[in-house]
Amino acid sequence: MSTGGLIARATALLPGAETPPVTTPREPAREAAERELSKPMYHENDPSLIDRALRAFFDWLDDLFGAAAGATPGGAVGLLAVVLVIALSATALWWRLGAPRRTATTAPALFPDGIRSAADHRTAAEAHAAAGRWNEAVQERMRAIVRSLEERTLLDPRPGRTADEAATEAAQSLPSQAQALHAAARTFDDITYGGRPAAPTTYATFRTLDDSLSHTRPSLPTPTP
Template sequence: MILLPLADVFVPDGDDARRQAAEELSKQEYQAAKPTWFDEFVTGIVQWFVNLFTRNGAGGVAPFALTLIIVVVIAALVVALLVWGRPRASRAVARRRDLLGERDDRTAAQLRADAERLAREQDWDAAIVLRYRALARGLLERDLIDPAPGATAQGIAREARIPFPGFADRLHDAATVFDAVRYLRTPADEAAYRALASTDDDLRSAAPVLGSPEAVPA
């Protein structure tokens, strides 16, 4: 081992040390490895986002931010389901509003009850109009027909023959009575109403033919 005299060892003072360190770090290889302003910007954004989900980083903000994000995602899914995920429901609402040339939101049961009330008052014309609407509404509620907007009474009768071929004649007669009263102003009587009501009642308890949607209570 060779011992060097301490006098031969140069130890820089504080100012010289800082100057030498600055000169060393100013060399090209050090400058090339230094993060750019863009690197620091991206790192700051990532760190801020991560802090949202850490209790230490954001305190009470983290639970609130997480809850807000979850609520927004769930709301977006619900809106998408209502708007695009259930077209059948949307069509059903549109059909309920427009039936046989009238905008009417009453259910089949409500229309039947109103028709029976008018029948008790012997207002046969109005009772027949409402009872045929109840018949059509009941088929719609059971998804047995899907008439185009503005469909006529005969058009609904023809479509209803597909799931109920055994009712073809009775459906035609019911539509004929409706058209006569509604458009031709032909006076109706109790017999005409009872025949229409019987057709409606029998359709409610009848099962559609194979290949048609399953019947459900109307």
């Protein structure tokens, strides 16, 4: 290499030597930066989607309570008092009214599992009562009542009959027991389809009605002149 070439190369390596500037267009530079930053190595410690969602929710909740505390007399203490009063009111209302009951639009058939005798239903009812299963005990005793009326020919055996229909039809030949029959049918529907829990006293009422009906003589229809 010539002496002039060596001098030029040495001059280029000096710290103060000028180098030609890098002129990269803006758009390719931005795309290159995006490609670089999209590499997984830059996102290993990023929060997950669930973490980001929870953080956004708690931030929103914090802003909400902050705004409510600012608008409530007494600040955060006043807001806490309001929340406590609402909770106590809801608890008192729940205790007074009880759990909401589900109302059935149409009552299913009284006998869902085939034909059994009144004695069979009474035996099943007593077994449920002995085990403390009062809902099942009441249901079986109601079925025993209706089956007994069918066995006495006071009701025509009819598949698909509901408890209300049985009470209405039986009241025609047993008018003295009409009120008790309708009350029993309503209780049966509330327990079976409305979510109302039965109690020992409920079963005792059904058992008393069953015994009373077995000793009640039917009223003969008045002949038409």
